[in-house]
Amino acid sequence: MILSIEELSIAGQGRTIVDNVSLAVREGEFMALVGQSGSGKSLLSQSIGQLLPPNLHASGRILFEGSNLLERTSKEMRALRGSRISYIFQDYQGAFTPFRSIGGHFDEYQKVHGEKSSAVRKTKAAAALESVGLDAALLRRYPFQLSGGQLQRAAIATSLLLSPRLLIADEATTALDSVSGHRVLELLVAKQKETGCAILFITHDWRHVRRYANRLSVMKEGRIVESGGKHRILDHPQHEYTRNLIDAAPVLSRSLKSGLEEESR
């Protein structure tokens, strides 16, 4: 296991939002987390990197590479985020400061994580951008001069720059049109194969679950109601809530919900 969340609860102001959740992500796998809006998926993912809003508190254990992340200091977490654990958010525009060039972002990111040579930083930035299918000339542009799809690609390039072992993608394609979203996801999966990192993928889009996930967990009202292999859950859901979610997804209308007949992944 690369990540093992054990009995995690997230609470604040007298309310428990995530309630005693356990969830494991295996080395190199694509793990999807689905469930209704407000069930606590984003907060769960934020707690992994100690990114919870200050009014909320997490308890339990989040084991990553042998230690409990909830016990790490803020300084240790800053070093870990971006290097061993990376995030891609729905709001990719928020990941960029408007008046700093794309190259400036790559440069700063590498500086923060200890790369002292400006020449190395430049070479790595160009290679990273090219690795996600973007021209290195875009390094000179500003975020508002790139399309949404290009910016999200640049965000993916940044988050993979230091070869993290775990990538957390919280509705990473929701803000993109479906063609750009599809391309970004294809890219993410290709990069995953190349680097071997695990992905925790939060989504409402069952097409993505069916196409890319190895396993999934279903969340409802702060609890995980069901976890397992994709084919088991899509074709033989055990919990009524999972059955309802799958039945409500029009894209899953084939004879086998997992699409096992036509897709092998």
Ligand SMILES: Nc1ncnc2c1ncn2[C@@H]1O[C@H](COP(=O)(O)OP(=O)(O)OP(=O)(O)O)[C@@H](O)[C@H]1O
């Ligand atoms: N800072 C906060 N203080 C108190 N409650 C919060 C805070 N942030 C989020 N919540 C509440 O916690 C619950 C879970 O929110 P979360 O964003 O994790 O849900 P989600 O499953 O990711 O939803 P969606 O699929 O719509 O993104 C929601 O009821 C939300 O309103």
